[in-house]
Amino acid sequence: MQSIRNQILIYLMVGAIILFGLLFVFSDLKLNELPKHIKAQYSEIVNARSDEVAKELKGFIEQITIISKSPIIRSMDLEKIKSYLPNLVLKNKYRNMTIAYPDGRAWSTILDEFDISHQEQYQKIFVEEEECIISQPFYSPYVHESDKPIIIISHSVTDEKNRVIGLVNIVINNEFLNEVVRGMNLKGEAYGWIINKDGVLVAHPDSQGSLKKNIKDYIIDDSNIIDQILEEESGIIEYIDENGENILVFFNKIRESPDWTFLISISEKSIYKEINGVRNTILAAIIIGLILVIAFCFFYSRSLSKPILELKKVFERAANGDLNIRANEKIYNELGLAAKSFNKMLEKIKDLTYRDMVTELYNYNGFFLELPYKMKKLADKKIVTSIVIISIDDFKRINSIHGFDFGDGVLCDFARQLKNFLRGEEIVARFLGDEFILFLYEDDMLTIEERIRKLWNLCSGEVKINDNQFVMRVSIGASVSTDDSIAIEEIIHQATIAKLIVKKMGGNHYRFYDFELEELIKEEQKIENDLYHAIEKNEFKLVYQPIRELATGRNVGTEALIRWTNPLYSKVSPLVLIQIAEQNGLIIEIGRWVLKEACRQNKQWQKEGYSSVIVSVNVSAIQFEQTNFVEMVKEILEETELEPKYLELEITERIAMDRVEEKLLKMKELKSMGVRISIDDFGTGYSSLAYFTRFPIDTLKIDRSFINDMLNDENAKTIVTTIINMAKSIKIKTIAEGVETWEQLEYLKKKSCDQIQGYLISKPVDPHIIVEMFEEEILTN
Structure with a gap:
């Protein structure tokens, strides 16, 4: 073993065999795990697609629910409805809408009056007294597009005594379900389907297929397997088809649907084809690599001092950053091959250094x-x-x-x-x-x-x-x-x-x-730097805007609003202040200060004899998402000795609608403490109508944009009226923001809005002005 050639040869051969052996074992272990991951991926695809369909159906249900509760529909005045319903038809989603009376008379946005007493929705709504139904796909007998299947979503229309006085429905082309199925990017011979509880196709890849066909006409000719799919919520079924091939079926029930199940069918051979190909490729690559390394060991062991030293110098220059250096490839031994490999590697490094591997552009x-x-x-x-x-x-x-x-x-x-x-x-x-x-x-x-x-x-x-x-x-x-x-x-x-x-x-x-842009950036950075020290310099103060109860005319609460008293930035908008604070993370510290100061001030008012005041504090998205937010609120209440029932946290609708389940859990924790919850800017996020009944909220604050437009815009007026009516139906108070005119006040009184807030009552003022308002109320009463 004194020969360097023999030492290099033996060490490299033994090392190469061990390395490639371990590489093969490790690769094989990892590949054996892939089938489980692939199955999980297809299950996720099925769950995602079924959730997508469920979300669409839920959206339709929400919309028809809202429409059924609108004053025009509940009036059942056909002349008014004829001018109202066509404006609600969204051509991209709905084919038409229909209103019907208990005697079977109906009117559609694409047909004149006709009789629906023989239809499913008439039986379900008027006879069986169901509130809302979704029909199975069928072919319409009324319009010329009868070759295109449709789905009807119906909702009852009730009067003030909750008696069914009619129904309203939307007609949707079934094609949107087919598009969900066809839109999946599935590898191999995989297909997506939607079936009902009888195994009849609801949606399928074949756009010319009939709705009357059963899933067993396509992929499964076994009633037991179909029954198992239809009985369980989700899962994976394996079976052998008539050709002796193993088939995997991934399925999941579609929420909000009548009885539909989403499933994907794919052969086991197809799903594992890539794994087997990768295994064979890795094995071949390992064998070829091992052969090449062993061959390289023989040639390399013949080279001695001079070529090694020359290559060492090349390595050193490359390590120092000279990527244009080239090793001598004309050495007729292992070092020549090493030099060639080194040069290729150097080219690759150069590409990695100067090229973007995704776009192939320069980096x-x-x-x-x-x-x-x-x-x-x-x-x-x-x-x-x-x-x-x-x-x-x-x-x-x-x-x-x-x-x-x-x-x-x-x-x-x-x-x-x-x-x-x-x-x-x-x-x-x-x-x-x-x-x-x-x-x-x-x-x-x-x-x-x-x-x-x-x-x-x-x-x-x-x-x-x-x-x-x-x-x-x-x-x-x-x-x-x-x-x-x-x-x-x-x-x-x-x-x-x-x-x-x-x-x-x-x-x-x-x-x-231009130069002004840079100055703007510098100015914003300066504001940010000064904002960082604002709390320790005691530059923040809170002003309070009264909230008045319409029934009694009393000021029952105040909203705490932050102001920056820094002489250089006193004119900086609070919105800009909050935006900058959120960008640099200061909103957490500032939000804590605002909450503590508002609670302290309210406790001070109580000590002065004004015990029934509720103080509202706005909470930013970043602040509410902190894991210790609930603990922080509890700690501040204990420190200021304010009872939780006198604190109301205002959360914007957009905050509430992001990661709903997580936000719902926090709201419930706060509510269990006794803290009041208010949804601010309500009405600006349409999707919230599906969730707000789940939230443990006390108050809905109607966004000022609707209040400002409601006397001139029928849509805004309808939204305001609908929000107030819905809030009353579930015993939630409403506050109208931005009330500035007596006409707005009178309209809100007429619609039984609970409370108002705005410049008509008072702009945000210092705490001592609020005290003066309380004292004036006492003298008046």
């Missing part, structure tokens, strides 16, 4: 490496150059909805568009994540500005990739330069600032850098 390093050469070629020309940074708005949403593979496809397609936009010596690179950087040039300023406008139009608009269609929105920041003395880093910084401003303004636009 940021490559952009900086290539840019000087491009600019040198243009040095003798009188041109205007520009650095442009493009950011895809809300790209995370694309990834979360469609997956990262689809997101990579979007980036690749986007990169191809940008490459086609370039000319001459212009370059494009992937900057960071969903951002791209371009170097452009033109003869004059106007032309470069027009070019960037065209670039924004090119990047924005509808995009269709793999049958998925969505709207692409981008934010573009550009910095234009005619001065070669400005460092490229500074130009990129300017373009970045312009892009950030576009983002702050809502995105989906483009903007050129």
Whole structure:
């Protein structure tokens, strides 16, 4: 073993055999786990699709519920309904809507009067007294599109004594279910289906298929298997078909549906085909790799000192950052092969260093490496150059909805568009994540500005990739330069600032850098720095806006609102203050201060004899999502000795509708403590109507935008009236925000709104003014 050749040969051979053996064992173990993961993936697909259908059905039910409770529908005045119903028909979702009377007379938005007394919904609503039903798909006998199956969702119409006086329904084309089934991107010979409790097809890949066909006509000719699928909520069924092939069926009940089940059928051979292919490929690669390594060991052991030292020098230069170095490949031994492999590796490293592997564009390093050469070629020309940074708005949403593979496809397609936009010596690179950087040039300023406008139009608009269609929105920041003395880093910084401003303004636009933009950023940073020390400098104060009870005319509560008393920023809008605080995380500390100060002030009022006042405090989304939020509220109440029933937390509707189950749990914990819960800005989020009855809330605050428009806009008036009526039906108080005129006050009184808040009563005032209002009430009474 004194020979270096023999030492290298034996050590490398033994090491290679052990390494490749372990690699094979580890790979085989991991591959054996894949079937379980693949089954889980298909189960997730079925659950997701069934949830998608359930969500659609739930949305239809909510909408028809709201419509059935509207004053016009409940009047059952056909003339009014004829002018009202057509305005509610959304052509993309509904085919038509129908109103019917207990005697069977009906009127539709696409038909004149007809008789529905023989139809299913008439029997269910008027005879069996069900509140809402969803029909099975069927072919309409009334319209010329009778070859297209439809679904009817009906809801009873009741009078003030809860007696059924009619029904209203929406007619939906069954095609939306087929689109859900056909829209799945399933590998292999996999198909999606929706069936009812009898096994009859509700939706299927074959658009020409009949609704009367049974699932056993397609994939399962075994009643026991079908019964098992229909009896269980979800699961996986395995069986052998008539050809002797193992088949997997993944199924899940569809919530909100009459009796439907979503399922996917795929052969076991198809689902595991890729695994077997990967196993064979890995085995072949390991064997080939092992053979090559052993062969390499024989050749390499013949090489001694000189070639090794030369290669060592090459390695050292490469390690020091010289990626253009090349090893001598003409050495006719192992070192020659090693040199060749090293050079290939170095090329790969160079690509990894300067190229983006997803889009195959330059990366940021490559952009900086290539840019000087491009600019040198243009040095003798009188041109205007520009650095442009493009950011895809809300790209995370694309990834979360469609997956990262689809997101990579979007980036690749986007990169191809940008490459086609370039000319001459212009370059494009992937900057960071969903951002791209371009170097452009033109003869004059106007032309470069027009070019960037065209670039924004090119990047924005509808995009269709793999049958998925969505709207692409981008934010573009550009910095234009005619001065070669400005460092490229500074130009990129300017373009970045312009892009950030576009983002702050809502995105989906483009903007050129100017000095005012940078000053704006600096000013915002200064505000942020001063805001950081605002609490310790005692620069915050709370003002309070009274909340008046309409029935008694008494001020029963106040809303605490923050103000910044810093002399430099006294005019900064509270909304801007909150936005900056949320961006830098200060909202947690500020929110705690506001809550504690409001509780302290309310306790002080109680000590002065005003014991029935409720103080409302707004809670930001970031603050409410803190894991210790409930504990913090409890700690502040104990510290200020304020009874929980005198504190009301205002949570915006959008906060409540994000991760509903998590928010519902927190609300219940707060409610169990005795704290009151209020939903602020109610009515701005339509989906909340499905959930608000589950929330343990005391008050709904009707958004000021509806109050402002309700006397001039029938839709706003209907929304206000509907919210008040629904709140009363479940014994929740309503507060109208932003009341500014006597006419608004009188209308709200007429509709029995419980409380109001706005400039008509008082603007937000200091605590001592609130005390004066309380004393004036005492004297008046």
